[in-house]
Amino acid sequence: MYDVVIIGSGIAGLTSAIYSARAGHKTIVIGGPTLGGQIINTLHVENYPGYKDISGFDLINNIASQVKELGVEIVSEEAKEITSDKKVITENNTYSFKSLIIATGLENRSLGLENEKKFLGMGVSVCATCDGNFFRGRDVAIVGGGNTALEDALYLANICNKVYLIHRRNTFTAEKYYVDKVYANSKIELCLSEEVKSINGEDSLQSITLTSGRELNIDGLFVAIGKVPNSKLYENLVETDNGYIVSNEKCTTSVPYIFVAGDCRKKSVRQLVTAASDGAVAALSASKYLEREK
Amino acid sequence: MVVLNKDNFDTEITNSKGVALVDFYADWCGPCKMLGPVLEEVEKETDAKLCKVNVDEEIDLARKFGVMSIPCLVIFKDGEQVNKSVGLKSKSEVLDLIK
Known part of the structure; x- marks a missing residue:
């Protein structure tokens, strides 16, 4: 049983892992097959404080190593389902949680046509x-x-x-x-x-x-028809608006034990630093929830 | 890993026996960088020859084998292309490709 399960290994998810681990909670990140979010395809990040110019790949790896040094495991499994009895199910494992942070970010909007996925990378x-x-x-x-x-x-x-x-x-x-x-x-x-x-x-x-x-x-x-929130996992679980999780400045959701961080949250600014900021807020809100439920 | 270019490709792959995996990559490609350590792990567990092609330097080789996105793994058996896989893969997925 984990105090905090985090879904997503972009800046938001990894930052929430840092805060959650430092608050002393047993934490795991279900990071998906590829570590990092959209930023890993960016060669030059020039607006993340502390770095004049860093690749998204290096930035994510730095944060991931910080997370791991705090004793948090990042598993490269894809979350398939969040059950109502507080479990995240992946292909081979089930992770029980007391609180959950959703940081699944955005994905490219697709045309929704046959062959589109099959030919990805093949034209x-x-x-x-x-x-x-x-x-x-x-x-x-x-x-x-x-x-x-x-x-x-x-x-x-x-x-x-x-x-x-x-x-x-x-x-x-x-x-x-x-x-x-x-x-x-x-x-x-x-x-x-x-x-x-x-x-x-x-x-x-x-x-x-x-x-x-x-x-x-x-x-x-x-x-190139834009991006949409990666909402498949949660759309029947929490209140959403066009796939974005409806939230507030505390990063809480319509479900008391579920929190949200990063681009999949309904908000106006989506930047690396605001994703990191959401990560901190979501983890601290989860921490407060865990204290109350003790 | 063997670094391939247009000059050594025929010797190392086309006129070579056995199974070879060629990783088409670029230095600017994040997912390619993540695949690097995976392939190093795979190399320890296989007899297949593991090679790599930098697509920025060898774009003609990439196009010859129909590479349209990277990372792209192309598998050869006795010099013939037998399989192709696009995107980041796990160690077990790569091992399956070269079984």
């Missing part, structure tokens, strides 16, 4: 700056209408032969700066008021079909 990508170079000289498509999508379209237009920019509306939400540049770029073909209907191919992506019926033969499909 479908969620990171143009990571994978773009593998499509040098080829034809690709990008889906989305925000800053990220348009910035990525411009990046891809620099290296690819042709870029289709697919957006379900006929105006963009991106800043005018990017919109003007996209319109002026002869390598980018706009497919507006269009959505991707199907992703086609055998072992890897070969083409996509749009809602108008048009088929585009492409080697790469980049999906």
Whole structure:
């Protein structure tokens, strides 16, 4: 039986582990297959106090080693279910808890199409700056209408032969700066008021079909339609709003023994330091709860 | 791990017998860095040859084997590509790939 089980090993989860361990509570982090949250894909972190420039990978590893030195185990298992009798179930284990901190963060929003997951890394990508170079000289498509999508379209237009920019509306939400540049770029073909209907191919992506019926033969499909909270585990358990856990400055939830930290909390600013800050608050609130229940 | 480039690829892989695992990676890729220690562990427990390719230096090799995202593990048997796996993997998953 753990005093505190933490789900998630991003900045929020790991910071809550530090505070929980230092408060003397028996704590474990169920960190998922990959240690760290979204930040591990960032090469230069330049807004985390104490570091002028550090990679997200190094930052997470530093914090993780701090957590481990405090005697907290970080298991690389994926939480499958949170039961109403206070257990977190993973593929091979069950962890009983007195209090729970949810720090599951955000994930990339998907189109929700067949083959999308299957072809991830086989033509479908969620990171143009990571994978773009593998499509040098080829034809690709990008889906989305925000800053990220348009910035990525411009990046891809620099290296690819042709870029289709697919957006379900006929105006963009991106800043005018990017919109003007996209319109002026002869390598980018706009497919507006269009959505991707199907992703086609055998072992890897070969083409996509749009809602108008048009088929585009492409080697790469980049999906840049924003992020959504990783809410599968908790959406039937605590009060949420669009998948974000409804909370307050104490990081409590609608369930007395469940606390929330980081990007999956309903709030206005999502930064590394606010994730860390949530982690501290959630752990101290959990600590108070544990004292009361003694 | 054997460091591969376009000059030694044929000798080490194409014209080589047995099972080989090639890790396509880049220094800027966080998940690739996490896979590094996993592969070091795997190397202690297998007879397969473990190799790595830096995709920033050897983009043509990466494209030749259809690498479209990293980390990407490509498995060869007697010089022929037999399997491919994208993303971070656990030790047991990697061992399964080269069984």
